[in-house]
Amino acid sequence: MYVAVKGGEAAIKAAHELLADRRRGDRSLPAITLEQITEQMALAVDRVMSEGALYDRELAALAIKQARGDMIEAIFLMRAYRTTLPRLGYSQPIDTGKMTIERRISATFKDLPGGQILGPTFDYTHRLLDPSLATDEAVPEPQTIEQAEDLADEPMPRVSDLIAGEGLMEPDSAAPQYGSDWDEPGDLTRKPMQFPMERDLRLQALSRGDEGFLLSLGYSTQRGFGRSHPFAGEIRIGEVDVEMEVPELGFAVSLGRIQVSECQMVNQFKGSKTVPPQFTRGYGLVFGQSERKAMSMALCDRALRARELDEDILAPAQDEEFVISHADNVQATGFVEHLKLPHYVDFQAELKLVRRMQSEFFKANSHKDADEEQEAAQ
């Protein structure tokens, strides 16, 4: 039980002023600008947008600055901000097949239509600290290779479509009945969670889930806790167009573009009573350049399909309620951190209880000791 406390206004005000002072730090240094954060701490901004579940680079940069670089605090600020805005509508589903590619790799097919494109990656770097970055040394312009005209419009089919023709790859999801549309997807921000959960809601929860939590769970599936034999079928990062239907116009318009990371994890599946052996997939889709998160999400998505695919649920990563209930770091930090708020009345009650139990324990023991002494004497 939590009993409210009063008072402390002056101290709280002083603490917040001190926070503002420490946030600003040494006044002889220039204050960091939001543009500097969005440009030079871009992946931190992406993480805050992704787990804050709100795409707005400038707001994410502001949140990071306000939170002194504490990512979960920044994510909390984004979530709080979004509650102040009205919902104007739902976008049309983005088409990642039409993505303006910045990176696209496959670990399963060497020569795939559209090619393997590394993009701005940390892969293959030596992870040696670079002293030149300690100063403002000029950075050369990136190399360019003009695309041949006929290649400019070269499609980049999803890797999952390449072997789908052979019937070796499961389809994206069960198609709606002929003549009807897909079901309206669920929305966690509108209705409280209930278990068991459909895959659309799970993906929404995973997409905003904590990167570290999903990474560790994904890792656990690879180490044998819910074996899933994954391959990174495809990872693509780039910009997609967001379209929304405007009711008063009667047609959809482009609202602009967002950057997303998509991961198709391909898993061997030995089949079930009704389904032949084939490859199944886990899917990851997150804001910005967040490849690790997209991969972790895809691993978790696949593990959580255990019920649907008639697999034994033995490992933590396959436990839907466990994973989804604990993936949200704003909820997690709220419950963990509330422990530091005053619990004086609560603790007084426990103190009294433990005092009583302890005195009863000693009383009982002293009786026992006395009895034993008596027995020994006899």
Place this chain on the structure above:
Amino acid sequence: MQDQHTIAADTAPGIGADELFGQSPDGLTSDQQARQQRMSILANAPAAELIRLWKTMKLDPGCELLRGPETGLVALRGRIGGGGAPFNFGEATVTRATVRMEDGAIGHAVMLGRNHGKAKLAAVIDALATDPAMEASIEQAILVPLKALVAERDKTRAAETQATRVNFFTMVRGDD
């Protein structure tokens, strides 16, 4: 997979049978298509460049704000596996505005972000462009340069990206 961009014209509000005559393959009239393109170009434009180009037109029309500019959220949707059933995966800030010009022309704008000035200006440009007398000059002075700007940026990015295209070779095990 059905085409999500197709909007059944007979269910779209405000479209009379006359307007449907000579419709495009996706069921929109040529006016609607022009507006769809225009609004998309304006939404995707960098705000500073939009304002700079607007100033070159040296116009100062009076207008009344019918709605907004107001900022809200659009729930973003993806598809399971890339092409399957839709799911919600986050939200984005979005700003919209609707204006009425002195001659009664209505203009709309809706775009990602929170820039009220840009949304209002885009709505004004949209309204002005519904006037056949203005359409061509707006196209030339604002829309064509904005489209070219985005295309140029995409081309540069594509060229930078192409420079990182890789060919992996499979090594035979045991080869020295």
